[in-house]
Amino acid sequence: MSSITGVLRYPELLDVYKKYKPDFQYEIIDYKQLKLVRTNLVLSTEKLEKTGFKMRDIKEVFEECVKGYLKGL
Numbered sequence: 001m002s003s004i005t006g007v008l009r010y011p012e013l014l015d016v017y018k019k020y021k022p023d024f025q026y027e028i029i030d031y032k033q034l035k036l037v038r039t040n041l042v043l044s045t046e047k048l049e050k051t052g053f054k055m056r057d058i059k060e061v062f063e064e065c066v067k068g069y070l071k072g073l
Contacts, residue, residue: 006058016059016066 011028018024031038045055 008058008062012059013062016063020066020070 014024014026014028018026045053049055
């Protein structure tokens with residue numbers, strides 16, 4: 001079993017999707033414009049790594065997910 005490591009920000013996530021769907025358009029809106037509280041989710045993989053789990057890079061895994069998602073459409 002493996003887990004995921006690394007950081008992926010929303011613009012990067014959307015850029016990966018756009019790589020496979022070039023007509024996809026998006027605009028990044030600052031959360032302050034929307035009067036929202038900023039949220040980030042950061043999880044530590046330290047405990048998993050200590051048990052011997054192999055960690056895969058999130059960017060690699062996300063790209064696989066996008067390809068699989070688009071194949072299923």
